[in-house]
Amino acid sequence: MSEHTLTVAGVTVDTRHWIGGEHVASAGTFVDVSPIDGSVLGEIARGTAAEASAAVAAARAAFPGWAATPRAERARILHAVADAVEKRIEDLSIVETHDNGALLRSHRRGVMPRVAHNFRFFADRLVGLGHDDFDTRGHTNHVSWDPAGPCVLITPWNAPLMLATWKIAPALAAGNTVILKPAEWSPLTASLFADIAAEAGLPAGVLNVVQGYGAEAGNALVSHPDVRRISFTGSVPTAKTIAAAAAANLVPASFELGGKSPLLVFADADLDLAVDLAVEQYDNAGQVCLAATRILVEETIAQEFTRRFTEKASALRQGDPRDETTDIGPNIHTRQLEKIDGFVQRALAAGARAVIGGRRGEGQYYAPTLLTDVAQDSEIVQEEVFGPVLTLQTFTDEDEAVRLANDTRFGLAATVATGDRGRAARVTDRLVAGTVWVNCFFVRDLQAPFGGSRHSGVGREGGTWSFDFYCDLKNTVTAP
Numbered sequence: 001m002s003e004h005t006l007t008v009a010g011v012t013v014d015t016r017h018w019i020g021g022e023h024v025a026s027a028g029t030f031v032d033v034s035p036i037d038g039s040v041l042g043e044i045a046r047g048t049a050a051e052a053s054a055a056v057a058a059a060r061a062a063f064p065g066w067a068a069t070p071r072a073e074r075a076r077i078l079h080a081v082a083d084a085v086e087k088r089i090e091d092l093s094i095v096e097t098h099d100n101g102a103l104l105r106s107h108r109r110g111v112m113p114r115v116a117h118n119f120r121f122f123a124d125r126l127v128g129l130g131h132d133d134f135d136t137r138g139h140t141n142h143v144s145w146d147p148a149g150p151c152v153l154i155t156p157w158n159a160p161l162m163l164a165t166w167k168i169a170p171a172l173a174a175g176n177t178v179i180l181k182p183a184e185w186s187p188l189t190a191s192l193f194a195d196i197a198a199e200a201g202l203p204a205g206v207l208n209v210v211q212g213y214g215a216e217a218g219n220a221l222v223s224h225p226d227v228r229r230i231s232f233t234g235s236v237p238t239a240k241t242i243a244a245a246a247a248a249n250l251v252p253a254s255f256e257l258g259g260k261s262p263l264l265v266f267a268d269a270d271l272d273l274a275v276d277l278a279v280e281q282y283d284n285a286g287q288v289c290l291a292a293t294r295i296l297v298e299e300t301i302a303q304e305f306t307r308r309f310t311e312k313a314s315a316l317r318q319g320d321p322r323d324e325t326t327d328i329g330p331n332i333h334t335r336q337l338e339k340i341d342g343f344v345q346r347a348l349a350a351g352a353r354a355v356i357g358g359r360r361g362e363g364q365y366y367a368p369t370l371l372t373d374v375a376q377d378s379e380i381v382q383e384e385v386f387g388p389v390l391t392l393q394t395f396t397d398e399d400e401a402v403r404l405a406n407d408t409r410f411g412l413a414a415t416v417a418t419g420d421r422g423r424a425a426r427v428t429d430r431l432v433a434g435t436v437w438v439n440c441f442f443v444r445d446l447q448a449p450f451g452g453s454r455h456s457g458v459g460r461e462g463g464t465w466s467f468d469f470y471c472d473l474k475n476t477v478t479a480p
């Protein structure tokens, strides 16, 4: 082990930046701590404007070659990256779990296979990408998707490698080069992935990783005049800062932001299913942007729903995320825990009642919490907590359910539990959300548009929408 590497459960990770196909150190470092037990994992390179500039320069230099690489060859390399990820699923899973505290079994079986799938999907989609030519008074119109140039990708800590590759894969497939700035609370899999992708044959400079803080490395990247796209997943306040930087350079930017999504449970719903859907919202210790954290239940079944929910939620096992039997792991950071507890204590002081939880657990764990007696205009109903905290409100009819559901500044997702297909159609039609699930949750297909309305985001990625964003579309008109 050198001063530039750390080892997590036997897996070695280089903690320097990855710029132009080289590991690059910084003068400064920051400490990476595991949420599992607060242990120090190691020191990570702390990027500054100098490394940000070097990474953009490397991405610029690599761009013409990668953009000119035939589609079939780009797709072949992206499939090779997917193959390499599949061979390292165990290593990536172990590192990610130590770094962000999410369940090891989820990483092994769901998240990391999905990382590989991100590359396969966009590689395949690239090969078939096209638009039928059309005629205008005998002239032929031909639409092409030209790569845009260096793209800056800024990602959060709640699903680090999954969210990073959801952007990297389409950006690279489109023929762009990228600079990724992962979140400072979960930097490791980005670095490990850069090495895996390079070994799989991704040319130098096509993918660059700059580690560091948002206000330093992140800000320098999004402000750089040579950047052609910015894709951001994270919080609303950061999005506003990045939007201003993007505006200064007139750079198209995509924003995938927070949510306060509702789960509407009608009296005609399969109640066991509805309870399962509600309990599922504690996944990843509630650190899921799409989580339906506001449970809205038809008044006539609220008591029975609450009884069954309490029984089921109380059986959840909270503990070490490496343990196969654990359902809920720790929260990412002590600062996040304090934030979560602040929301809950203020809600309790304002008259909310904790049906379950309502307090911190041991170490970096927060007790799964359900709060009732909450006012629609209260902070706990209006603001994203990003922890295992749900609220429960009741409604008397469809109109009230829809009104409550839509009454926040967000619009990321919504879930409807009902046994009546006509009602499902009426309600989903009126909901403001980028994704609506009926009698299910978290069923996601990469072909679908993904993003949020209102303060939950700007733009959509996924399927062809990703290529629309990461490309400069060109129409060529040829005379007969």
Ligand code: NAD
Residues within 6 Å of the ligand: 154, 155, 156, 157, 158, 159, 163, 181, 182, 183, 184, 212, 213, 214, 215, 217, 218, 219, 220, 222, 233, 234, 235, 236, 238, 239, 241, 242, 256, 257, 258, 259, 288, 289, 290, 384, 386, 412, 452, 456, 457
């Ligand atoms: P955050 O906004 O604090 O940080 C996200 C990233 O932005 C980090 O990498 C950070 O270093 C960087 N950053 C911070 N300031 C910056 C600046 N001035 N310039 C450039 N980069 C900067 O968010 P977070 O706490 O890491 O993530 C949680 C948030 O992300 C929640 O609101 C959650 O809902 C949201 N999220 C949304 C989605 C989605 O797809 N809609 C998915 C996951 C998470």
